[in-house]
Amino acid sequence: MLVTNITTGLDRQTKDIVKSTVPLLQERGEDITKRFYQLLFKNNPELKNIFNQTNQRKGNQSKALANAVYSAAFYIDELEKIMPQVKQIAHKHKSLNIQPEHYPIVGENLLAAIKEVLNDSADEEVLVAWEKAYSVIADVFISTEKEMYQEAEKTIGGWSGFRNFIVVDKVVESDVITSLYLEAADGEPCAIHQPGQYITVKAEIEGAPYNYLRQYSLSCAPGGGAYRISVKREDGLNGHPPGIISNYLHSDINKGSILPITAPSGYFTLDSQDTRPLVLISGGVGLTPLLSMLESTIKNQPEREIYYIHATQNGKVHAMREAIQKLDKKHDQVHTYTVYDNPTDNDNKFYDKVGYIDYNYLSTILPTNNAAFYFCGPKGFMQSIYKSLSQFEVEDKDINYEFFGPSEEIKD
Ligand SMILES: Cc1cc2nc3c(=O)[nH]c(=O)nc-3n(C[C@H](O)[C@H](O)[C@H](O)COP(=O)(O)OP(=O)(O)OC[C@H]3O[C@@H](n4cnc5c(N)ncnc54)[C@H](O)[C@@H]3O)c2cc1C
Ligand code: HEM
Known part of the structure; x- marks a missing residue:
């Protein structure tokens, strides 16, 4: 898709007006998106079938949307810069079966929220500029998602919708x-x-x-x-x-x-062309995507070294412990480490460390920082792993992670 062609559809004045709202969006973005969701569910209660209402109560979805709107305004001149973010969101949308006809509904309620929250700061000119910009941004999402749905349908065994x-x-x-x-x-x-x-x-x-x-x-x-x-x-x-x-x-x-x-979606995927050591780090139920990566690497890249570090409370809540230990025993390429923060008396021979995964631990067990790192777990865990990897001087390009919910700030 040629994003540059789509952006040139907006005239200079419209882009300048949208860009001038960036400081306001930084300040009031979350107020706008919170109000947007109130209006959306009041005017279109059937959308409660799609949106996770717990995320609404926790407020993390409003934050994620505010960040996306802010980025779109900031980069309105060069929307190609936000394509990685658009693709990530589009994966989530595809997995929820979001359709083009949903976009005008979101647009209408978003503009109404902008108008209400910015009140005196948003005159008619600003609202018209945002209406035009939303239409362009929505088109970028719609065409990205259309490609993804088409791809899913033409894959063997693939499908779109439920x-x-x-x-x-x-x-x-x-x-x-x-x-x-x-x-x-x-x-x-x-x-x-x-x-x-x-x-x-x-x-x-x-x-x-x-x-x-x-x-x-x-x-x-x-x-x-x-x-x-x-x-x-x-x-x-x-x-x-x-x-x-x-x-x-x-x-x-x-x-x-x-x-x-819905069909498998998501951008948090293993790069199996990479032959460097693979480091998988999970906290609690965050082990699920990493297990798929672990099993798949054993199957398809038998020469690749794998370091799998799992942290959880203790053996009672440690899923698939025996299966993972078997993989470790059977395959020389697999090195597993278990970290419990609250071990029980029965756990003695099953863990390598009591406490948490930190920089000291990672730098002791890992032979190099020149590896591909993938991690998943609760928010605090993820922020702490990111910090440890930064201390270990792992390059950002080698760091991959996924939140089990709307995207959050990885730097605490
Ligand atoms: C990409 C992705 C992959 C995922 N993969 C997995 C996976 O492999 N395995 C897995 O188990 N989960 C996974 N999840 C999480 C999963 O989608 C659900 O969010 C999870 O199962 C909880 O759903 P629920 O309906 O049981 O809880 P919900 O009812 O949605 O509640 C979620 C949590 O919020 C708490 N809560 C409720 N109300 C509030 C409130 N007002 N304020 C604060 N907290 C509140 C609840 O006590 C509960 O702990 C994944 C999520 C994503 C986005
Ligand atoms: C240009 C318009 C839109 C933008 C910028 C946008 C942005 C976002 C963002 C940032 C997320 C969070 C993704 C993540 O972190 O995983 C998200 C999720 C989501 N979006 Fe959109 N979105 C848009 C349009 C729509 C439309 C039209 C719908 C359909 C009504 C929709 C429905 C959803 C749903 C259901 C989620 C998951 C929310 C949850 O489960 O809490 N979005 N969107």
């Missing part, structure tokens, strides 16, 4: 994590995913006013027939209610149940 899958097996992996094995209910093949990708599950719960959509990383190597997702049951800490869909998947979904899912 497709019914049958749960062919359910395996308890730890006190809190359970895996579901999924095969297409139509008996046809399903697309081979890239290690690190995720699918979206649609849960239609009887009596609930809306559907729920949630993403789950595929935790198996590609090409094994069934997809596997491994779900942590969220018990609801600090007075918050238990997680709706993780509990539903643990309790109400069993062998034989049908789950509608």
